[in-house]
Amino acid sequence: xxxxxxxxxxxxxxxxxxxxxxxxxxxxxxxxxxxxxxxxxxxxxxxxxxxxxxxxxxxxxxxxxxxxxxxxxxxxxxxxxxxxxxxxxxxxxxxxxxxxxxxxxxxxxxxxxxxxxxxxxxxxxxxxxxxxxxxxxxxxxxxxxxxxxxxxxxxxxxxxxxxxxxxxxxxxxxxxxxxxxxxxxxxxxxxxxxxxxxxxxxxxxxxxxxxxxxxxxxxxxxxxxxxxxxxxxxxxxxxxxxxxxxxxxxxxxxxxxxxxxxxxxxxxxxxxxxxxxxxxxxxxxxxxxxxxxxxxxxxxxxxxxxxxxxxxxxxxxxxxxxxxxxxxxxxxxxxxxxxxxxxxxxxxxxxxxxxxxxxx
Ligand code: NAD
Ligand code: DAU
Numbered sequence: 229x230x231x232x233x234x235x236x237x238x239x240x241x242x243x244x245x246x247x248x249x250x251x252x253x254x255x256x257x258x259x260x261x262x263x264x265x266x267x268x269x270x271x272x273x274x275x276x277x278x279x280x281x282x283x284x285x286x287x288x289x290x291x292x293x294x295x296x297x298x299x300x301x302x303x304x305x306x307x308x309x310x311x312x313x314x315x316x317x318x319x320x321x322x323x324x325x326x327x328x329x330x331x332x333x334x335x336x337x338x339x340x341x342x343x344x345x346x347x348x349x350x351x352x353x354x355x356x357x358x359x360x361x362x363x364x365x366x367x368x369x370x371x372x373x374x375x376x377x378x379x380x381x382x383x384x385x386x387x388x389x390x391x392x393x394x395x396x397x398x399x400x401x402x403x404x405x406x407x408x409x410x411x412x413x414x415x416x417x418x419x420x421x422x423x424x425x426x427x428x429x430x431x432x433x434x435x436x437x438x439x440x441x442x443x444x445x446x447x448x449x450x451x452x453x454x455x456x457x458x459x460x461x462x463x464x465x466x467x468x469x470x471x472x473x474x475x476x477x478x479x480x481x482x483x484x485x486x487x488x489x490x491x492x493x494x495x496x497x498x499x500x501x502x503x504x505x506x507x508x509x510x511x512x513x514x515x516x517x518x519x520x521x522x523x524x525x526x527x528x529x530x531x532x533x534x535x536x537x538x539x540x541x542x543x544x545x546x547x548x549x550x551x552x553x554x555x556x557x558x559x560x561x562x563x564x565x566x567x568x569x570x571x572x573x574x575x576x577x578x579x580x581x582x583x584x585x586x587x588x
Contacts, residue, residue, distance in 0.1 A: 230255065230257070230362060231256070231302045232249065233302065234246050235289055235310055236310035237258075237310070240272075240431050242311070253422055258281055258283065261285045265291070269432075270582055283302070288333075289311050292398065303344075306362045306365040309367065312333075313326045313531050314330060318526050320489055326396055339493070364417050366410075368420045370422045371423060373392065374396035375422070376391030380533065384536050385537050386486055419475055419484075421461065421485045422536075429560065431560075432574065438564065448456075453523060454525075454527070455523070457494050459492050460493060460534055462489070464489070464553075467551060478545050479544075485540055486540065487547075491539070503517035509565060
């Protein structure tokens with residue numbers, strides 16, 4: 229058995245990665261290391277929580293002694309690091325939380341990986357030996373936001389210079405730099421990926437798509453920042469989890485991959501499409517939900533456009549999305565309609581009582 233720590237496994241993307249690894253790899257023990265912040269929800273993992281290869285550790289990545297204890301207990305062969313403060317709007321009102329978790333927390337994990345894996349090789353200058361297995365692999369899951377904002381043309385490539393614009397993206401850029409610096413300086417075997425906007429089941433309803441689904445169900449307004457012409461590139465979360473699996477197992481050490489589905493939408497067009505599908509599924513007259521759209525004050529420093537060029541991942545590792553946006557959005561809406569308990573627990577804060585006795 230190999231022991232793999234997945235940080236942030238109770239969150240949106242992390243829960244899909246944990247599920248995939250538990251189901252695909254019975255020869256891996258999966259240790260979900262998560263602090264259960266407001267964004268962490270063990271209800272996301274109800275279906276796999278009793279599997280013999282699943283372990284949960286309620287641990288804050290910024291707490292050195294807690295993380296050390298997990299390394300001592302589980303002797304991880306590899307770490308897949310997703311735990312982060314992830315919401316741009318929150319980073320604008322409370323940047324320190326992002327600096328703490330995303331920068332200091334990542335540094336903490338890197339220091340412990342370096343110590344426990346007893347790294348000998350120094351100064352890789354980007355040259356790692358050929359990849360043989362997953363031993364001592366640190367996989368850092370990052371975002372396309374580190375590249376900054378595009379105008380109407382072009383795409384983010386792996387070679388695009390970093391130009392983060394929000395406290396969130398600055399903290400993720402800093403963590404990416406630390407991962408690469410540990411690779412170069414201490415020979416930490418790492419891989420890194422930068423993904424575009426995810427959507428799908430278990431997405432926390434502070435983010436655009438699930439917030440609009442929740443508000444349509446409750447007849448509340450759909451807040452569109454600024455003029456709604458801001459553009460995002462959307463990928464179904466399970467396709468992200470498949471990409472992470474592929475990169476984790478097949479990428480050469482020290483490599484970075486951009487992940488995205490060539491699927492750009494202006495926010496206003498996306499919300500209109502969502503309204504249309506919701507009206508159909510709820511049996512409402514077309515145009516009912518669209519009436520809820522309300523233009524509100526813009527996000528400060530709002531990035532105009534993100535668009536990922538994922539050609540490298542496709543050419544080198546053969547990954548491409550399995551789900552079209554039409555299917556993905558439809559599946560997502562169906563999931564929220566079938567899981568209104570989940571949505572209500574999250575919206576009411578009740579999910580934070582789930583397992584409280586066990587883990588607090
Ligand atoms: P999320 O906010 O849904 O989940 C984050 C998880 O991390 C939660 O379970 C939370 O409890 C945990 N966490 C937060 N602070 C912690 C701490 N100090 N110690 C331990 N656990 C902590 O986030 P997400 O959307 O699933 O994103 C996961 C990762 O993927 C992040 O690193 C994010 O930057 C990256 N990413 C997200 C997207 C996206 O569209 N959501 C796209 C690209 C990359
Ligand atoms: O690009 C990847 C990033 O995508 C991830 O790294 C982040 O963790 C993730 O949160 C996401 O960031 P965004 O800021 O792009 O996602 P969000 O859903 O918050 O917003 C999507 C777009 O919709 C953005 O242009 C802001 C806008 N928006 C958002 C909300 C919450 C609105 O117009 N109204 C809203 O109420």
